[in-house]
Amino acid sequence: MIAAVFNLNHPANTVHWHFFVMSVSNVIVIVIMLIVFVLAILVPFPGHGRRERAK
Amino acid sequence: MSSTAKRSWTAAARERAVGALPPDKLLPDSQPAYMASWIYIFGVLSLVSLVVIIASGSILSLKGPGWWHFTGIGHFFNSIHMWSVELFFFFMVIHLWGKYWMAAWRGGRGRVWMTGAVAFVIAVPCALTGYVSQQNFDSQWISTQAKDAMNAAGIGSFFNLTNFGQMYSYHVFLLPLAVVAIAAAHILLVRKHGIVPPFRLADRTGAPGSHAEAPSSGVPGERSPAREPKPDLDPSDHAS
Numbered sequence A: 001m002i003a004a005v006f007n008l009n010h011p012a013n014t015v016h017w018h019f020f021v022m023s024v025s026n027v028i029v030i031v032i033m034l035i036v037f038v039l040a041i042l043v044p045f046p047g048h049g050r051r052e053r054a055k
Numbered sequence B: 001m002s003s004t005a006k007r008s009w010t011a012a013a014r015e016r017a018v019g020a021l022p023p024d025k026l027l028p029d030s031q032p033a034y035m036a037s038w039i040y041i042f043g044v045l046s047l048v049s050l051v052v053i054i055a056s057g058s059i060l061s062l063k064g065p066g067w068w069h070f071t072g073i074g075h076f077f078n079s080i081h082m083w084s085v086e087l088f089f090f091f092m093v094i095h096l097w098g099k100y101w102m103a104a105w106r107g108g109r110g111r112v113w114m115t116g117a118v119a120f121v122i123a124v125p126c127a128l129t130g131y132v133s134q135q136n137f138d139s140q141w142i143s144t145q146a147k148d149a150m151n152a153a154g155i156g157s158f159f160n161l162t163n164f165g166q167m168y169s170y171h172v173f174l175l176p177l178a179v180v181a182i183a184a185a186h187i188l189l190v191r192k193h194g195i196v197p198p199f200r201l202a203d204r205t206g207a208p209g210s211h212a213e214a215p216s217s218g219v220p221g222e223r224s225p226a227r228e229p230k231p232d233l234d235p236s237d238h239a240s
Helices: A024-042 A048-054 B002-007 B009-020 B038-063 B065-070 B072-101 B110-131 B137-152 B164-193 B201-205
Strands: A014-017 A020-023
Touching: A014 A024, A020 A024, A024 B038, A024 B072, B038 B065, B038 B072, B038 B164, B065 B072, B072 B110, B110 B137, B110 B164
Parallel strands: none
Antiparallel strands: A014 A020
16 A cells, blocks of 8 residues: 555666766665754754753 | 682672773763754664664564565564664764764774774674565565675675575574674763763864863763863773
């Protein structure tokens, strides 16, 4: 049932740029990891502001 | 009696263990202020994923391939196992990036960094042997492709990826044992040396007195002086 959301009956799509060859699914995962990494640095941690004001 | 006990290896091991990791250091009830950042949660997220992997994998190994392929609940646990592995690597890679860019080997933490790196390296074949142990067309495709890599690397006679029995033994016993052991060593070393602090702002900008936000050692409650020859070095790291 869930598999019907994505049509998997075809060869995997790949990103091919010069020497770089990678499946689209792997590229998506790496991009999401980069986004989460940046957000983890930039997004304030809950309670951090309270600690700063308490100093 | 006490002198006899002190000479025994159990007493020596206990004293050495407690000396290296006293209870308040092993199970602290507070953390340094600089840990109030999302980047510090990916280590524990990796650990939680590993716990789910071990738990779901234990159930799969008890029930067998017929169960995980042909029953609804078997499919569910098979998916839990697979997606917890995906999340394990997802969190571990972000943890690695974060620790690399904050140079987490500072302050005598070389063994912490190395055990983390080795855990990552061992986890890769642990996942690969899992993919080739699925007992389906996917595992056949992966094993016949990966065997060429093993042969090209000259280790094909030791690791035969088309041998289900060998790969399954690696996947459910030898490699998980290694990953759990090295992860446990990593966590104990983290507790011993403390969480690595961020770089001090003064070191980046050259501004005097900008040290207040970052203690040098990673030990809870400990503050570093304004300028030291080795600001990231924790003297306690070299006590043993």
